[in-house]
Amino acid sequence: MSLLKDFSRGLVAENPVLRLMIGLCPTLAVSNTVINALGMSAATGFVLVCSNLVVALIRKIVPDEIRIPIFIIVISTFVTISDYVMQAYFQDLHHALGVFVPLIVVNCIILGRAEAFAYRNTVLSSTLDGVGMSLGFTLALGGIAVIRESLGAGAILGIKVLPQALAATIMILPPGAFITIGFLMAALNKLENKVL
Amino acid sequence: MDKKEIVRLGLILAAFCVISAGALAFVYIFTQPQIELYARTSFENSLKEALPGAESYKETEKNVFEGSKGEELVGWVFLQSPQGYGGKIGMLVGVDTEGKVTGVKILSQKETPGLGVNILKESFLSQFKDKTADDPIEPKKDIEAITGATISSRAVSNGVRQSIRSANELIKRF
Numbered sequence: 001m002s003l004l005k006d007f008s009r010g011l012v013a014e015n016p017v018l019r020l021m022i023g024l025c026p027t028l029a030v031s032n033t034v035i036n037a038l039g040m041s042a043a044t045g046f047v048l049v050c051s052n053l054v055v056a057l058i059r060k061i062v063p064d065e066i067r068i069p070i071f072i073i074v075i076s077t078f079v080t081i082s083d084y085v086m087q088a089y090f091q092d093l094h095h096a097l098g099v100f101v102p103l104i105v106v107n108c109i110i111l112g113r114a115e116a117f118a119y120r121n122t123v124l125s126s127t128l129d130g131v132g133m134s135l136g137f138t139l140a141l142g143g144i145a146v147i148r149e150s151l152g153a154g155a156i157l158g159i160k161v162l163p164q165a166l167a168a169t170i171m172i173l174p175p176g177a178f179i180t181i182g183f184l185m186a187a188l189n190k191l192e193n194k195v196l
Numbered sequence: 197m198d199k200k201e202i203v204r205l206g207l208i209l210a211a212f213c214v215i216s217a218g219a220l221a222f223v224y225i226f227t228q229p230q231i232e233l234y235a236r237t238s239f240e241n242s243l244k245e246a247l248p249g250a251e252s253y254k255e256t257e258k259n260v261f262e263g264s265k266g267e268e269l270v271g272w273v274f275l276q277s278p279q280g281y282g283g284k285i286g287m288l289v290g291v292d293t294e295g296k297v298t299g300v301k302i303l304s305q306k307e308t309p310g311l312g313v314n315i316l317k318e319s320f321l322s323q324f325k326d327k328t329a330d331d332p333i334e335p336k337k338d339i340e341a342i343t344g345a346t347i348s349s350r351a352v353s354n355g356v357r358q359s360i361r362s363a364n365e366l367i368k369r370f
Binding site for chain 2: 063065112172
């Protein structure tokens, strides 16, 4: 039961982007198209799950005083691995995401989960927590991207959803990210007030 | 914290760094050939798009690639980087031996999403084909600029005009 909770926590109740409001920088920057959002989510998810797993695995041999530098080493190793793999096999995506791939190192979701969860929990719980948080990040990022791309470009993944004349370019520019994320947070808060 | 403790922590940290470096070296060895191969072929393909008539390309001067078919010189591809709205636009312009533009290919750009990014569209780039030194090559004259992106359109036009000028200088040398 508690394992299920470890997994589901990140989806809605503690959604990293829309509830905890961490990891906003990549969220705002790469949610302009659905394909960018999915690519970013995949890379971040890979790093998050791997770092949670490894941090939980080594937590007994890591001295308390130097745990943060060690977390950073673990995280940056996985970020660099995903950067290499993307560069080798998904060049277009790597080109579109640009500097935001190396910047996953400083994504607070990953260090936050390492420090707050994986350092204190078993390997299984931590991995599930990583998967749940990754999915939560994907849901938030994907949701924002679907709204922004359909309203801003009039098409999702190349499929037309709106006549070109109705597309508002502002939605795929930075202000569109703030507007969308604000409405989504408000909607989620309203929903929670109703349920509870 | 006594000295011994500092050394102990330092050694533990160093051990983690070594493991991490080892893992990265392993991944690097596997992915590097693929990354290099991609960088090479994608640039070659871009050269081919700019100057389709040629079969082989050779960098004769900095940012100038001579394209030839067999022994015959077909034209040149110029690597230009005009100043756009969001930064430099990296582009290739092919010009044949008669001074006519054969193709334009944008390699890198940081223009505004939804506006300046439309310089990548074929409908915009194909306008430059067959232009010569006799054409003005300017937005609002013979080039239809992209709506809301005059600066980006002008930057690409400047790159094309510059390439024609360089090509004509090379032609004169013959």
